[in-house]
Amino acid sequence: MHVFYTPDISHSEYILNEEESRHCMKVLRLVIGDLVHLIDGRGGLYEAEIVGESKKNVTLRVLKTTAEYQKRNHSLHIAVAPTKNIDRLEWFLEKATEIGIDQITPLICDRSERRIVKEDRLNKVITSAVKQSLQAYHPVLNEAVSFASFIGGQSADYKMIAHCMDDEPRRFISQISSPGKSYLVLIGPEGDFTPGEIQLALQNDFKPLTLGNTRLRTETAALAACFEVNYLNR
């Protein structure tokens, strides 16, 4: 069944905007009587029927509503240095949405080659993955922020920083944390966090983390953390 993202849904009738309506009629070739899924991004999953088609707008009637669809009992926030090649960050956003993530913050670090991201474009990648994988909760993409201004005010049950400095003791997520909690994981740029950043994180109660003994790219490391938290919580 085709899926539409309808964050502003509030009644049992919903009118798709012009772009979505065109997509619905011209590309998907759906007609009156066809059933579709709607997702509001806040846990609501709806089954709806097409009840009207005008030139510009498709009207839907909600037949069935499921609240808190596949609600998780944990919450995962990953703050990750944007990759130089933005495709790699987009790829991470798509995969993390499929697997399960609640919040992403692009983290501008000392060694970040990329210091600017287009949140609009990244959000579109997330929305597309939300629809494709039928996630009723839309992950929240925060604005990009510098490491220094991010690190202080964070509250989560488990705050962790993944880094590659072999001489420091580091543990796996599953050794540090238990299920059903909130997790915040920091993932650094290619070239890793600087010793100063790691120090600052430790001072702010972040626990040092390893994701295994292979060299991972930034986006792979971020996804490995996402896998591991979801694995811990299933």
Next chain:
Amino acid sequence: MHVFYTPDISHSEYILNEEESRHCMKVLRLVIGDLVHLIDGRGGLYEAEIVGESKKNVTLRVLKTTAEYQKRNHSLHIAVAPTKNIDRLEWFLEKATEIGIDQITPLICDRSERRIVKEDRLNKVITSAVKQSLQAYHPVLNEAVSFASFIGGQSADYKMIAHCMDDEPRRFISQISSPGKSYLVLIGPEGDFTPGEIQLALQNDFKPLTLGNTRLRTETAALAACFEVNYLNR
């Protein structure tokens, strides 16, 4: 340190081919006396020094050899339906190489939209990831094969098929298998394996598998399996 893939290394001196030599001198701008890593793809990791540069060839002298570098005590083979968009399969190959995989077989299934892959090109993606993530073992990419001809003759400690049919009982990899073994996981195309394929797999002692309760794309499912087997074995 820069890394070169030298599968044909056999002596303490090694001459890079013309393409690699040009890359070494012109792009990386390495000069006599610089140190590099060599990987033979069969577990050998070498530290070598540039001892000669001619117009066409760079000569290296091996200073230090490590055999069975990061040898794993388990073995993972994933047979996966090639994605319609080949980028998605390439992406999986890169990420699986980073995380840890031994063998990949492109599996042509009843519902496969793509039935032909260019193994040469896919192998280049793997080699590039091998160098980037410093993997001394080069994963083996087998030739594409049809589901029916693949399914019979496979031996592995754990043979598993991931599918999405909700009415069949399925378990997680970690519930089915224990560490330190050989694992073979089958991942189907978008649209899943057919009931007939699943039946055939079960008849051949494959255990039905789930990778979690979210809808995963083919390449995400394959990577989730790769992650889980490595998680189980660390």
